[in-house]
Amino acid sequence: MNEENKGIRVGFVGNPNCGKTTLFNAFTGAKLKVANWPGVTVERMEGMTSYNDCPIKLIDTPGIYSLSCYTMEEKVTRRCLEDGEVDVIVNVADASSLERNLYLTLQLLEMKKPMILALNMMDLVEERGIEINLHRLSDMLGTIPVVPVSARNRTGLELLLDTVVHHYKEPPQGVTVKYTPRIENKICKIKTILKSHDNNLDNIRWYAIKCLEYDKTVMNDCLVDLSGIVDRNYEKEIINQKYDYIEEIMEQCLVKKEGSCTLTDKIDHYLTHPVLGVPFFLGIMALVFFFTFTIGDILKKYFEIALDLFSSYMQQLMVGIGASGWITSLVVDGIAAGVGGILTFLPNIIILFLALAFLEDSGYMARVAYVMNEVMGRVGLSGKAFLPMLLGFGCTVPAVMATRALSSDRDRKRTILITPFMSCSARLPIYILFSGMFFPNHALAVAYSLYLVGLIMAVAIAFITHRLAGAKGEDTLLIELPEYKMPDGRTVTIYVWDKVKDYLSKAGTTIFLATIVLWFVLNGGPNGFVTDVSKSFAAIIGRVLIPILRPAGLGDWRIAVALISGLSAKEVVVSSFSVLFGISNINSAAGMKQLFGSLGNFGFGSVNAYALMIFCLLYSPCIAAVAAIKKETGSIKWTIGMVLFQLAVAWLAAVLVFQMGSLLFYTKF
Ligand SMILES: Nc1nc2c(ncn2[C@@H]2O[C@H](COP(=O)(O)OP(=O)(O)OP(=O)(O)O)[C@@H](O)[C@H]2O)c(=O)[nH]1
Ligand SMILES: [Mg+2]
Known part of the structure; x- marks a missing residue:
């Protein structure tokens, strides 16, 4: 137990998509993101739980297939x-794909x-x-405790904590995996040298094996x-021999084998x-947006x-409390109109996120990465880059x-550039506002x-940057296709509620302040308060941009102001129009009729509206996204x-x- 933190530190480690975060959420009551595709968790998270008054600190980690790390989150x-950082490893394994999960288990065992x-x-x-056969499995894995659980159904959780407290x-x-005599001989020699150098190494066999695998971190x-002993990279042999042992385990521990999963195959x-x-x-x-629009519109009325x-x-x-005219105007025309107007889009947002949660937790997202692999390969990226892009439909x-x-x-x-x-x-x-006003039938x-334009633009930019860099395309796709699952009600609810909360808090903070x-x-x-808005600060600022925005059909100071405001959050473009x-x-x-009329008065028609939407689609993302990009790229x-x-691309496209x-349509503006 770690005295300083007064708790047993437990690290959930396992393959991607095996349910570590679901387990972590179940124990801690946290609402971390869970989805049915590999690579959901990208940073380590901590939470607390307890068992019989014993505090337990849980650490959720990004999924890994092996301890040879390539990506940022694997290194974490x-x-x-x-x-x-952990007293005890809880190796979470997907028991329905035991064979695949055991490779990491064997590596972890070597860490002792x-x-x-x-x-x-x-x-x-x-x-x-x-x-x-759980007993046999435990015997074949260095007699470590083996606990069956279901994170989704929340069974076996007490037993797992009990085991942690008693066996940490x-x-x-x-030694679990015994390699061929040649390799064992080398391990033995390396161990002797390492021991003579540093007598305190407690997992010396692990270091020796990693040296034979040419592991970068350990070698550094x-x-x-060790050049006399480690004459070449023995990684392949070591991997193969681990798999031989896994085969042996499966033969001895799997009493009844699984029939092939026909449903997933049929759908795929x-x-x-x-x-x-x-x-x-x-x-x-298209179906997602159909539901977003139609069902969202029905609910919108309320x-x-x-x-x-x-x-x-x-x-x-305001009248009742005798508030002055300007305060009434600020509250009614400013806050209620701006923030309230944004809240009426909430039904559409809820439906969009419900649909995305369904796609993510069913396992379909990984398929999209798979089918897009070829297209992405042509632009020098792997299909894996498509997953973050898909998440971009949400935020x-x-x-x-x-x-x-x-x-x-x-x-x-x-990928960050195009997301x-x-x-x-x-x-x-x-989109709802302007397409509803200017293209009511379509x-x-x-x-x-x-x-689609956003998607095509992203792929086109990836292609251009690929060509300019003249680099070789990445054509390997290392993504596992998880089995389709019925989306979990709890996961979907957490996902949607989280997004709704974000939306509401954005309405209460960024949009509120911007308004x-x-x-x-x-x-x-x-000269102080103005009655003629064309003499306001907003008009003065907006007018500066008119010459730049005019060729895009957006040459009005109010549109310029709305676009500038939209840099704080894209919804603010709409609240600004209010x-x-x-x-x-x-x-x-x-409201739409009134805005349509006002815009029409200065010749703003459907072509202008489409150019405006294109500009909003492509121009710089909101402040929160820019901050995230700065953090990620450093x-x-x-x-x-x-x-x-992005501003240049948006302007050119508009x-x-x-x-x-x-x-084509003779619009004047
Ligand atoms: N049927 C079933 N599904 C589960 C169980 N535990 C998790 N899942 C589902 O498995 C999928 C992956 O769960 P996560 O908790 O995100 O997996 P993870 O190990 O954290 O994945 P990464 O963060 O990508 O490493 C989700 O769709 C979960 O709903 C379980 O006990 N039974
Ligand atoms: Mg996770």
Whole structure:
């Protein structure tokens, strides 16, 4: 037990997608992200629980297939183990794919740290009629305790904690995998040399094996010359011999073998089909947006009624307490209109996230990475880069963090560069509003086209940067396709609730503040309060940008101001239109009609609207995303360069759309 922290430090370590985070959430009550694809967790997280008054500190780690680390998040896990941050390893293994999971188990055993094997997903094992001889398994794995659990159904959790409390000091017994005499001989010689150099090494066999595998970290730390013994890399032999032992374990411990998983295979026959895979993906995304729009619209009505009631209540309240005209205007025309207007989009946001949660927890997302592998290969990225891009449909911040799963820094940066082009949920209100106003009969198709433009733009930019760099394409896809699962109600609820909370807190903070600031710059000018908004600070600032925005059909100071405000959060573009045009419920039919009329008065038509949506799709992501990008790339220069690049791309695309659209449809502005 760690005296300083007064608790047993337990590290959940295991293959990606084996249920470590589900287990961590079940013990700690945390709401960390869980999904059915490998590589969800990218940083180590801590939480507390207790058993019989004994405090236990749990550490959730990113999934790893082996202790030979390549990606950023794999290194996090290994560092956590090597730096003595855990007293006991709970090796979480997916019992329904035991064979694959045992490779890491054998590696961990060699570290000689106290260890418990938690066989997770026992619900699936039972459902499929698989039987595992737990006693034999424990015997063959250095007699470490083996505990069957189901993180999803929350069974076996007490037993696991009980085992932790009673066995956290017991390292594995003996040597689990005995290699061929030649390798054992070399291990023995290396051990002797290492021991003579540093007598305190407690897991000396592990170091010796890692030296034979040419492990970079151990070789760098190893200050003795082993060139006489480690004459070449023995990694292949060591891996093969571990797999031979796994075969032996499976033969002895798996009493009843699993029948082949026909459902996953049958579904994958279509969804990962070489030709049909991509159309299926585009079809599924179209379905997601269909639901987002249609069901969202049905629910929207109730939010509108609530907002109307709230606005008139606030108006009455302000009059009732004798508030001055400007405070009433700030509260009713500023805060209620801006923030309240944004809240009426909540139903659409909820449906979008419900659909994304369903796709993530069913296991479909990994398939998309798989089917997109070829397309991504042509632009010099692996299909794995497509996963963060898909997460970008929800929010750019976690999407940027998810790029940690990519092995090379160059690929990470290129993926970070293109991820903001994927339409995040914050852009949805802009699309709903403008496509609803200017393309009432084709709103869904127009909004969908923007998602496609974002996707195409991302791939095109990846292609151009690939060509410019002249680098060789990464064509290997190391992604495991998990079995399809019925999405878990708890996981989906946590996911959606988390996003709704984010949206509400954004409405209460960023959007709230942006609305107040906007109200002030709109009602104040160099000579104090103004009655004519065209003399306000906002108009002065906005006018500076008119010459730049005019070729894109966006040459009005109010549009310029809305776009600047949108840098704080993309929804603010919509709330800004509410405040700038004095519309109390912008998402209602009456609100849309009023805005449509006001915009129409200065010749803003459907081509302008599409150019505006294109600009909003492509221009610099919000402040939160820019901060995440700075953190992930560690370079302020690179981040500023990216923002400028995205502004330039957005401007060029909007100009192109407007000029070509005007030629075709004769729009004047
Ligand atoms: N049927 C079943 N599914 C489970 C169980 N535990 C987790 N899952 C599902 O397995 C998937 C992966 O779960 P996570 O907790 O995200 O896995 P992880 O090990 O943290 O994955 P990474 O963070 O990618 O390493 C999710 O879809 C979970 O709902 C279980 O006991 N039974
Ligand atoms: Mg996880």
